[in-house]
Amino acid sequence: MKLSSDLRAFEGRIGHEFRESELLLRAVTHASISSPTRPDNQRLEFLGDRVLGLVMSEALLQADPKASEGQLAPRFNALVRKETCADVARELGLGDVLKLGRSEMMSGGRRKEALLGDALEAVIAAVYLDGGFEAARNMVLRLWGKRIHAVETDARDAKTALQEWAQARGLPPPTYSEKSRSGPDHAPVFTVEVRLGNGAAENAAANTKRAAEQTAARALLARMEATDD
Template sequence: MNSALYAILGHEFDNPELLQEALTHRSASHGRDNGYERLEFLGDRVLGLCVADMLMQAFPDEPEGALSRRLNALVRQETLAEVAEGLGFQDYIYVGKAEDDSGARANPAILSDICEAVIAALYKDGGLEVARAFITKYWRDRLEKSSRPPKDAKSSLQEWAMARKLPLPEYEVVDKTGPDHAPVFTIEVSVRGREPARAQGEAKRNAEQKAAELLLERLLKEAKS
């Protein structure tokens, strides 16, 4: 395994196969399980634990709701993909030729999954403190960047509806296109009595956020006119 990658991760693996598994997309797994997917499952939990602990220490007076919004922003796909791309993980991914030709290395969903799988590999090879050191190094600045907890578009749209005593917004998948490794979802969000909005994203959650943002922006403009 490349020593440059060990330097990026801050850990030299006793079991390099763990890291290789974390970097292997199912298209290159040659029938061995599902590549990084099981590690991704574990890495998601390790990341959530470490970031939640960091938030508890950094914002000791904030209520649970505010901490949850901060956590969601720090562990969402966009943040993970940004970290992975910034560290150059795309250069180390094992991926099938067809997927490579179609741009899988630049796919935010794949980069996000790889990042979680690498965190799991660090945890399994070196323990929680090794994984925590990696997470602290690359998430601390993001955690400290905002003095106020973020409010995502879905939450804001829900609050808008509740303030007007309307039912909660409803989200529906109206289309799914693209290959399995890079799906594109079209989501429609509606609030009773208002024209719905649609948006696309490489994950349902992302598409929902974009649709909510579009609808909320339109509703706020209508209120001002």
């Protein structure tokens, strides 16, 4: 099967040229446009999630041979969560090559975090099936590279720290709300507010909701700790 020019360009961005191009086409096909002759990416997503988990487990063990399971678990969760997968998908322009049904496309499917994260896991599985585990591992490590190193020094994220601060003072968990979204589809800017039960709040903007939430939580936690008795 001959791939379209946009999928050929996507191959270049992920660094893998498919021998079985049908695998890539299936990986980018959402259930909203699937048919008996055009399977969707859900089964590939299932497999890709497991491949990603194995690659990240191995990478974290090698990166920090002395880390305990308690230290490794939050790092692992941060690297494989759907938000991280969606971030990588946006960097690759995966949303632009997704095959979506009309209703999903009209509702902004190319920007949906869960949809992007699922599709990236499907792409990982497609590379695994096409080129083997080594090809999948090399691609994942290349795409996640900077995140793997960053998570080693920031395993306890700001949202978790702020929630622990609130609970220690008898406050309910912080709440997060999206205040606005601006910018083009390929480079969105989200503004998010975090608010505590005592009324204290902070806003922050970033190119993903998760990053904006983390930044807002970090700012609010720093302010609360500075005024803590």
